[in-house]
Every structure is written in structure tokens, then in C-alpha cells.
Amino acid sequence: MRTIMLMNSKGGCGKTTLATNIATWFADEGDKVALVDFDPQGSALDWLVARQDYTGIPSITGINAVEAGFRVPKGTEYLIMDVPAGIHGKEINTILRQVQTLIIPVMPSPIDIRACSRFIHELLVSRQVSRHRTRIAVVANRVRENTIIYQQLERFLNSLDIPFLSSLRESQNYIRSAERGLGIFEMAPSSVYQDLVQWDPILEWLGSQESLPLPIKKKTAKKRRG
Numbered sequence: 001m002r003t004i005m006l007m008n009s010k011g012g013c014g015k016t017t018l019a020t021n022i023a024t025w026f027a028d029e030g031d032k033v034a035l036v037d038f039d040p041q042g043s044a045l046d047w048l049v050a051r052q053d054y055t056g057i058p059s060i061t062g063i064n065a066v067e068a069g070f071r072v073p074k075g076t077e078y079l080i081m082d083v084p085a086g087i088h089g090k091e092i093n094t095i096l097r098q099v100q101t102l103i104i105p106v107m108p109s110p111i112d113i114r115a116c117s118r119f120i121h122e123l124l125v126s127r128q129v130s131r132h133r134t135r136i137a138v139v140a141n142r143v144r145e146n147t148i149i150y151q152q153l154e155r156f157l158n159s160l161d162i163p164f165l166s167s168l169r170e171s172q173n174y175i176r177s178a179e180r181g182l183g184i185f186e187m188a189p190s191s192v193y194q195d196l197v198q199w200d201p202i203l204e205w206l207g208s209q210e211s212l213p214l215p216i217k218k219k220t221a222k223k224r225r226g
């Protein structure tokens with residue numbers, strides 16, 4: 001099973017937006033997808049409720065993880081996890097043990113950049129991340145190009161030692177699709193083509209070995225004979 005998590009210590013940066021869109025991408029490909037909501041606000045589950053109004057779109061299973069412990073339906077191929085803001089320290093390590101891939105959305109704002117910088121520092125000291133058992137990447141979100149703050153964000157993300165996958169523009173398409181329980185991949189292509197192009201590098205990374213943990217090297221035990 002492929003496990004992908006969206007996390008950042010800061011709220012409002014697009015964790016739920018990216019989680020729901022990634023979920024629809026794989027569901028639309030015909031994969032069996034479950035969306036795990038760790039957020040007491042339950043935004044991802046609300047989105048799934050709106051999605052139920054449509055027939056003929058691939059279904060996605062919702063899992064409420066607010067109360068510790070949850071069960072993943074048999075046969076799930078993609079488990080997308082939406083984690084609320086405010087996670088720190090030991091909690092990070094516990095939660096990371098469950099994931100192969102972590103994407104961190106970041107918004108262009110001074111507060112968000114500072115918070116993200118601290119958060120990534122915390123992640124990088126985690127053994128789970130330093131040993132590449134969880135692969136991490138950043139995505140800029142709600143971007144308005146040609147603004148000074150976006151240039152600052154870009155410089156910051158490029159300075160990190162982790163992949164900076166893409167910048168997603170600020171667009172009503174995300175709000176409109178979310179309202180309906182859809183992903184932007186499920187909107188009329190003519191209205192979302194600019195957004196789709198920005199998703200390409202993210203989807204490409206998710207489909208590559210770069211987003212998967214390195215295999216754990218086993219000690220080469222000499223075979224005993226005789």
C-alpha cells in the first residue's frame with residue numbers, strides 16, 4: 001500500500017486541499033483510495049460528504065482518525081493522510097513511522113515561512129527522515145507570482161535540502177472544486193488547465209522512486225552451512 005501524508009505545523013496552508021486533490025488523482029486512475037482525516041475539524045471528511053452527491057465519479061473511502069487507532073479497508077492501494085496543524089516533537093516521529101511520503105505545503109507569508117523553516121528543521125533531525133524511510137518534499141501553495149513575498153518563499157524553498165516540487169497558484173478553482181467534493185482533475189479542463197500544469201511535477205514525483213523510502217539494508221548474514 002502506498003502511503004502519502006500532508007503535514008505542516010501551520011494551518012491554512014493547503015494540507016486538506018492537497019490531500020483531497022491527490023486522493024482524486026489516484027481514484028480517477030482507478031486505484032482504491034482511502035482518505036484519513038486526523039483533523040478534529042474533519043474538513044477532509046466534509047469534502048467526502050459533498051462528493052457523495054455525485055454519481056459516476058470514483059468513490060474514495062473516508063477514515064476518521066481523530067480517535068487514536070483506525071482500520072484501513074482491505075485492498076486499499078493508496079492511503080492519503082491529512083494531518084492538522086500544531087504537530088511537534090515526538091508526535092511527528094510517531095506519525096511519520098506510518099508514511100512513505102510526506103508533502104509539506106507552504107504559503108507565501110512571512111509567518112508561514114518562519115513556521116515552516118522551524119518545522120522542517122524538526123523533521124530533518126528525525127531519524128525517520130534522515131534515513132530516508134520517509135521521503136519529504138515541499139510545495140508552494142496559494143502563490144501569486146510577481147510578488148516579493150513569493151520570491152522570498154521561492155528562495156527559501158530552493159535553499160532547503162529537500163525537493164521543491166511545484167508552486168500552485170491562488171485560484172478559485174480549488175475553492176469551487178472543494179465545495180463540490182471534487183478535485184481539480186475532475187473540473188472542466190478548459191477552466192483548470194493552468195492548475196493542471198502546476199500539478200504535473202507533483203504527480204511525477206509521487207510516481208517516481210524518489211518519493212519512496214530507501215530499502216532497509218539488511219545485515220548480510222553469512223549463510224551457515226553444514
Ligand SMILES: Nc1ncnc2c1ncn2[C@@H]1O[C@H](COP(=O)(O)OP(=O)(O)O)[C@@H](O)[C@H]1O
Pocket residue numbers: 010011012013014015016017018043141142143168169170171172174175178
Ligand atoms: N491554491 C489555492 N487557491 C485558492 N484557495 C486555496 C488554495 N489552496 C487552499 N485554498 C483554500 O484555503 C483554505 C485553507 O486551505 P486548507 O487546504 O483547508 O488548509 P489546511 O488544511 O492546511 O488548514 C481553504 O478554504 C482552501 O479552499
Ligand SMILES: [Mg+2]
Pocket residue numbers: 015016017039043082084
Ligand atoms: Mg485541513
